[in-house]
Amino acid sequence: MNTPIFSRFLVLLLLVAGAGPLPAADDRAAAAAKLEALQAEIERVQERLEAARGEQGKLERELRRVDRDIGRNSRELQEIEQRLARTQERLKALRATRADQLAALDEQKELLARQVRAAYAGGRQAQIKLLLNQQDPAAVGRVLAYYEYLQGARIARIDAVESTLTDLRRTEAEIGKETAALEAARKVQEQRRDALLAGKHERETVLGKLKAEIRSSDRRLGTLREDEERLKELVTKLARVLADIPSDGEMKPFNALKGKLPWPAEGSIRARFGEERGKMGAHLTWQGVLIDAPEGRKVRAISHGRVIFADWMRGFGLLAIVDHGEGYMSLYGHNQSLYASVGDWVEPGEVIGASGRSGGQDSAGVYFEIRHKGKPVNPASWCRSSVASR
Numbered sequence: 001m002n003t004p005i006f007s008r009f010l011v012l013l014l015l016v017a018g019a020g021p022l023p024a025a026d027d028r029a030a031a032a033a034k035l036e037a038l039q040a041e042i043e044r045v046q047e048r049l050e051a052a053r054g055e056q057g058k059l060e061r062e063l064r065r066v067d068r069d070i071g072r073n074s075r076e077l078q079e080i081e082q083r084l085a086r087t088q089e090r091l092k093a094l095r096a097t098r099a100d101q102l103a104a105l106d107e108q109k110e111l112l113a114r115q116v117r118a119a120y121a122g123g124r125q126a127q128i129k130l131l132l133n134q135q136d137p138a139a140v141g142r143v144l145a146y147y148e149y150l151q152g153a154r155i156a157r158i159d160a161v162e163s164t165l166t167d168l169r170r171t172e173a174e175i176g177k178e179t180a181a182l183e184a185a186r187k188v189q190e191q192r193r194d195a196l197l198a199g200k201h202e203r204e205t206v207l208g209k210l211k212a213e214i215r216s217s218d219r220r221l222g223t224l225r226e227d228e229e230r231l232k233e234l235v236t237k238l239a240r241v242l243a244d245i246p247s248d249g250e251m252k253p254f255n256a257l258k259g260k261l262p263w264p265a266e267g268s269i270r271a272r273f274g275e276e277r278g279k280m281g282a283h284l285t286w287q288g289v290l291i292d293a294p295e296g297r298k299v300r301a302i303s304h305g306r307v308i309f310a311d312w313m314r315g316f317g318l319l320a321i322v323d324h325g326e327g328y329m330s331l332y333g334h335n336q337s338l339y340a341s342v343g344d345w346v347e348p349g350e351v352i353g354a355s356g357r358s359g360g361q362d363s364a365g366v367y368f369e370i371r372h373k374g375k376p377v378n379p380a381s382w383c384r385s386s387v388a389s390r
Contacts (some may be wrong), residue, residue, distance in 0.1 A: 008330070035308050035342045038241055042234065043311065059210040064312045066206055069357040071318050074296070074337035075355060076101050077192040080185055087182045094175045101168045107159050119165055172291060225279060227315025231287075233373050235329065238308050243322055254302055254324040261302045261383045262348075264332055265355055265366045267293035273378040287332065287376040288369030293355040295336050295364040301346040302330050302370075302383070310338045315361025316367060327374075333367035334359050338351040 164208075271290035301322055308329070309321035317332035320340060323329050334355025340346055355366045370379050 015245050020142070024317065027184040033343075034241060035238075038237065039309060039311055039342055042313075051076065056210070059206060060227040060314055062206050063203065063210060064314070065361060066199055066203045067317055069197060070203065070356070071335070073192050073199060075339060075354075077189065077196060078337070078339075078354070079130055080189045080192060082364065084182065084189065087178055087185065091175065091178050091182065094178065095172055098168065098171045098175065101164055101171060103163045105168065108164060115267050144187070180351040203357075210360060215237070221284060224315065228284075228287065231316065231331075232374065234309070235311070235331075236373055238323075238329075238376055239327070254303060254326055254328040257303060258382050259384070262300070263291065263379075263383050264330075265291055265293045265297055265299050265369050267297070267355075267365065268293040272367060273376070273380060288367055291355075291366045291368060292363070293365050297364075298351045298367075299332050299335060299353040299355055299366055301348060301350050301352050303339075303348050305330070305343045305346060306319050307340045307342055307346060307352070310340055310342050312358065315359055317356070317361070318353070319359075322346060327372050329371045331367075331369040331371065333369075334361050334365055336364070340342055 009167075135213065142383075210246055221265055268291070269285050270291050272293045273286055273289055274287050277284045277286055299320075303322075303324050305322040305324040307320060308323045309319065313319045313333075316331075318333075318335040318338050320332045320338055321337065332353055334356055334360060335353035337354045338352065339354070340352040346352055355364055357364045368379055370377050
């Protein structure tokens with residue numbers, strides 16, 4: 001690890017953390033800006049470390065770029081699919097409206113046709129004929145009122161037909177517009193799928209080169225130790241920055257949820273907290289759990305909190321960290337895509353990502369940790385007995 005770089009990084013973070021309390025007027029905006037500044041500095045530190053590692057660092061930088069591209073395309077693909085579903089629902093509703101309008105139009109046309117036939121059957125100047133045949137002045141008044149009513153009914157029926165035709169034309173235009181939008185979205189969807197597939201192929205190539213670069217178990221062990229140490233550094237720095245950022249007044253006590261929390265994703269546990277990592281020994285153990293899950297499975301926040309980190313980190317891929325207050329944080333790694341941004345408040349069960357293989361994993365899953373004041377705790381003690389609980 002490059003100690004001078006991390007020393008300068010630590011000084012910067014202490015300066016940021018010691019900047020004093022945030023203005024009350026826009027606490028959330030200031031908090032997000034502060035966390036984003038920290039994330040940007042972490043990015044610069046990562047880049048300098050990668051540059052110092054030569055070919056291995058170059059491949060790690062390439063892996064980061066590919067993972068981010070996959071994450072962006074995956075997120076955009078999901079947004080497009082949601083938009084397609086909404087468009088299809090609108091089209092369904094519009095077609096139902098059109099069917100109702102056509103039925104109403106047919107009924108109005110039939111009623112108008114009856115009135116026209118009745119008028120035709122009465123012959124020309126039927127109103128004058130009836131008036132001339134009346135002897136009683138009161139009857140003449142009733143006849144005039146009757147004909148006035150008939151004329152008004154005909155005009156109202158014609159107006160109703162014209163109004164329905166106008167509504168029908170508007171509905172047809174909306175259907176045409178939504179259909180065109182649907183087709184355009186489907187084309188973009190195909191492009192995003194192609195880009196996602198190409199990104200996954202590119203990642204396989206990069207991973208092959210990276211594994212060839214880190215052949216020996218000693219070197220692999222050293223990399224894992226570095227990754228673990230850097231995550232510990234990150235969590236510590238985040239905690240310092242959070243000390244000056246006001247928390248949400250609606251935040252529920254996290255420690256009261258022990259044993260009741262849901263797991264972040266459905267699946268079986270591949271690696272458990274405290275188990276030895278692989279066969280490398282040297283007392284390197286899992287600080288969280290690794291959950292088997294196919295690519296794209298929903299990853300959910302386990303409790304109410306604020307996203308304090310959402311970016312790529314070596315060894316963990318696309319990583320989200322949620323602060324739950326009282327020194328508790330939950331970490332979600334190896335995501336294919338992240339849906340929450342730094343500063344976002346999330347609710348229990350809210351989707352914040354999708355499971356994946358980012359960070360150089362051979363198979364898809366979710367890496368999950370819970371930490372208290374920077375120290376990892378066993379997630380199995382905090383979450384319900386079954387991982388596949390949803």
